[in-house]
Amino acid sequence: MSGRETASGRILVVDDDPTVAEVVTGYLRSAGFTVDTAADGPAALALAGRVRPDLVVLDLMLPGLDGLEVCRRLRADGPVPVIMLTARGDEDDRIAGLETGADDYVTKPFSPRELVLRVASVLRRGGSDRSAGSPVAGVGQAPLAGAGITLDPATHRASKDGRELALTVREFDLLAHFLRHPGQAHGREELMREVWGWDFGDLSTVTVHVRRLRAKVEEDPGRPRLIQTVWGVGYRFEPGGPGEVVPA
Structure with a gap:
């Protein structure tokens, strides 16, 4: 995103560090977003219920309710995209955020410009901001x-056997990609590039989202037949679901 480009959308920034919240808010507003802020979990949930943000930037470590619990409750109330902020570098924390339903995460310290790009990417691919022509x-x-x-x-809606699926933005994108390319093997690097729109990133993000998507579309997620693992390559979507496949 260049300095001449502007975005649109309402962002809720939740962080108990006033300096971080001020910097993030400033960069997002400069990019064209409307921004609301909250400093703890209960305040974040109350504000989200009132303003209905298009995306939430959510710190993992919060007073009152931690970010994981706030994310769970936000996701239970609707498909609002969430980008998790964490001061920890542990993979377990990142995976916990993704497993809870976060669409992305950024580890502190981070570049505010990168965060703005991540926000724009999630909104664009979720349909809230289509100005850049996302695939x-x-x-x-x-x-x-x-x-x-x-x-x-x-309409950004999906169903399985007539039952509506509650998918995050990334899960929806991943399922769309699989449906567009049945029977084709995809590496995790390819999925990161084609679905996330990134040329770099933590590949465990793809693994976690595949696992979450399997839990929603497979009859038995522990023995997946639709989203199959291709050893040494990545994943393949088989509409016929032949054979029994061990998950990654």
């Missing part, structure tokens, strides 16, 4: 179907 954005794209799954990029 997953819903404008002009036909519904997808396979293995009892239907997915409509225009």
